[in-house]
Amino acid sequence: MAVSNLTDHALSPGTLPHSERVLRKAFLDQVDDIPGGEKLRKCIQCGTCTGSCPLSYTMDVSPREVIARFRAGDIESLLRSRTIWTCASCYNCTVRCPAGIKITDLLYALKRMSMDQGIYPKRFPVYVFSESFVKMVKRYGRNWEVGLMERFQRRTTTPVLGLFKSMSMLPIFFKLFRRGRVNIFPKKIKGIRDLKRIIEKAEQMERPVERIEEKRPTRVVGYEAIGS
Amino acid sequence: MDYAYYPGCSLESTGVSYHKSIVEVFRALGLGLHEIEDWNCCGATAYMSVKETVSFAISARNLAIAERMGKGDIVAPCSACYLVLAKTRRFLMERPELKSKVDEALAAAGLTLKCKCAVRHPLEVLVSDLGIEAIAAKAKRRLTGHRYACYYGCQMVRPERYFEEDREFPMAMDDLMAALGAEEVEFPLKVRCCGASQMVTNEEVGLDLVQSLLECAHARGASAIVTTCPMCQYNLELYQDKISSRAGKDLHIPVLYFTQPLGLALGCDPQALGLQHHTVPLPQEALILEEV
Ligand code: SF4
Ligand code: SF4
Ligand code: SF4
Ligand code: SF4
Numbered sequence: 001m002a003v004s005n006l007t008d009h010a011l012s013p014g015t016l017p018h019s020e021r022v023l024r025k026a027f028l029d030q031v032d033d034i035p036g037g038e039k040l041r042k043c044i045q046c047g048t049c050t051g052s053c054p055l056s057y058t059m060d061v062s063p064r065e066v067i068a069r070f071r072a073g074d075i076e077s078l079l080r081s082r083t084i085w086t087c088a089s090c091y092n093c094t095v096r097c098p099a100g101i102k103i104t105d106l107l108y109a110l111k112r113m114s115m116d117q118g119i120y121p122k123r124f125p126v127y128v129f130s131e132s133f134v135k136m137v138k139r140y141g142r143n144w145e146v147g148l149m150e151r152f153q154r155r156t157t158t159p160v161l162g163l164f165k166s167m168s169m170l171p172i173f174f175k176l177f178r179r180g181r182v183n184i185f186p187k188k189i190k191g192i193r194d195l196k197r198i199i200e201k202a203e204q205m206e207r208p209v210e211r212i213e214e215k216r217p218t219r220v221v222g223y224e225a226i227g228s
Numbered sequence: 229m230d231y232a233y234y235p236g237c238s239l240e241s242t243g244v245s246y247h248k249s250i251v252e253v254f255r256a257l258g259l260g261l262h263e264i265e266d267w268n269c270c271g272a273t274a275y276m277s278v279k280e281t282v283s284f285a286i287s288a289r290n291l292a293i294a295e296r297m298g299k300g301d302i303v304a305p306c307s308a309c310y311l312v313l314a315k316t317r318r319f320l321m322e323r324p325e326l327k328s329k330v331d332e333a334l335a336a337a338g339l340t341l342k343c344k345c346a347v348r349h350p351l352e353v354l355v356s357d358l359g360i361e362a363i364a365a366k367a368k369r370r371l372t373g374h375r376y377a378c379y380y381g382c383q384m385v386r387p388e389r390y391f392e393e394d395r396e397f398p399m400a401m402d403d404l405m406a407a408l409g410a411e412e413v414e415f416p417l418k419v420r421c422c423g424a425s426q427m428v429t430n431e432e433v434g435l436d437l438v439q440s441l442l443e444c445a446h447a448r449g450a451s452a453i454v455t456t457c458p459m460c461q462y463n464l465e466l467y468q469d470k471i472s473s474r475a476g477k478d479l480h481i482p483v484l485y486f487t488q489p490l491g492l493a494l495g496c497d498p499q500a501l502g503l504q505h506h507t508v509p510l511p512q513e514a515l516i517l518e519e520v
Contacts, residue, residue, distance in 0.1 A: 055433065058433050137286065187240070195286065198286060201336040
């Protein structure tokens with residue numbers, strides 16, 4: 001059964017402010033697309049996910065608490081959390097959860113929502129990385145690592161710092177280059193126009209996004225504490 | 229036996245030695261490998277987290293072309309590609325609404341998709357379709373004295389119904405190496421995540437995770453780490469200078485693809501297996517192997 005049609009208490013606690021209701025609907029819509037997504041209701045708060053996560057020590061909201069906050073009607077704080085950006089999608093939590101909850105996919109859904117809502121700082125590395133990657137694929141049909149890294153370094157910092165950061169990548173770059181592991185030029189696929197048609201068509205079918213009123217924060221709370 | 233081959237972007241650049249060694253090994257074992265015509269990037273996890281329908285649609289283009297070629301199942305050596313393609317196929321089979329959206333997008337390029345070809349990792353293909361004994365029977369050399377820490381990483385073994393029962397402690401690669409004469413190394417971190425793109429977006433965390441893997445391999449007396457994924461290989465090999473200096477001890481160790489020792493055992497030429505592309509090379513004496 002689709003989760004978004006359920007009315008039980010666990011899924012719609014008390015009276016929620018408008019913004020939260022908007023987010024909740026968007027989230028549950030996304031959960032509907034995840035096979036097994038409805039198991040979300042079965043969380044027993046055992047903490048296996050947090051205990052299994054190799055990155056939980058760098059997170060501000062543990063994977064278990066993500067589910068707890070969702071239940072408590074606080075999706076907005078999840079969209080602002082460092083957690084959704086630090087998850088490396090290693091699926092350890094998902095494989096071990098005794099209730100079969102698709103935690104990794106839920107975190108993906110939250111990440112997408114955070115991007116849809118524009119809740120992340122402008123030069124935020126994880127976002128810039130994803131976005132640069134998407135640009136490469138749209139332009140060439142394949143990822144071009146040199147272009148990706150160049151764009152990433154340029155977009156995550158100021159020009160001067162960006163130059164400095166690019167320099168720090170040079171040793172690795174030269175090592176790879178000497179060993180014949182770098183493509184200096186991008187390769188474009190032959191069917192790039194077909195691919196563009198597919199992307200355009202799919203974009204039209206993406207769910208419409210209702211924006212909640214929010215200003216872009218200058219940073220994700222606490223992200224700088226782990227060295228970014 | 230024939231397979232459709234999805235190399236993925238990494239295998240054209242940083243992971244070129246994986247590409248070379250897979251082609252060699254499949255040839256040596258008499259298996260047909262047919263590159264998917266004009267394949268595109270599978271979109272990886274980066275795309276997944278931006279737009280949902282689009283990410284499934286671009287990855288589905290590859291599945292559709294492979295199906296049209298009719299060469300059988302898809303072999304995807306990069307763990308990330310493998311995961312993304314397999315996940316796309318499963319989501320499309322289990323979620324009809326998503327499937328109809330993706331079908332419509334594919335139709336814009338004149339493609340159709342019935343999800344006929346399974347997506348498989350080469351390790352699984354070799355172990356289940358040929359079998360470890362049959363492979364060992366074709367070996368021309370023994371890997372005596374080699375001590376490999378087999379690193380499976382996470383994307384391959386975890387979410388998409390990996391073939392072994394035990395996803396916490398897979399053994400396929402260990403068993404294969406042992407059958408080829410290598411010494412067994414117990415490597416408890418064999419499925420611990422290396423952090424993937426954290427190395428780029430959040431370097432300190434990435435370095436921490438890789439450091440613990442390298443330390444473990446050294447503590448267990450491994451002579452090399454053997455991987456199944458170009459990203460694992462990249463993360464484990466290219467930051468060794470940096471990690472050694474931050475750890476204050478020498479943590480250098482060669483990081484290979486499982487198809488390279490396998491290729492050596494099958495009698496392939498080290499150059500053809502791409503060993504010259506590695507920045508922490510396998511010592512010359514390791515290439516001298518006894519004949520079977
Ligand atoms: S492991 Fe599953 S059941 Fe346990 S807290 Fe995490 S999500 Fe809930
Ligand atoms: S998938 Fe994400 S949340 Fe789950 S264990 Fe891995 S890093 Fe942690
Ligand atoms: S996941 Fe990585 S290697 Fe695979 S196709 Fe995408 S960019 Fe290339
Ligand atoms: S170990 Fe790292 S690179 Fe390999 S599959 Fe896991 S996250 Fe990806």
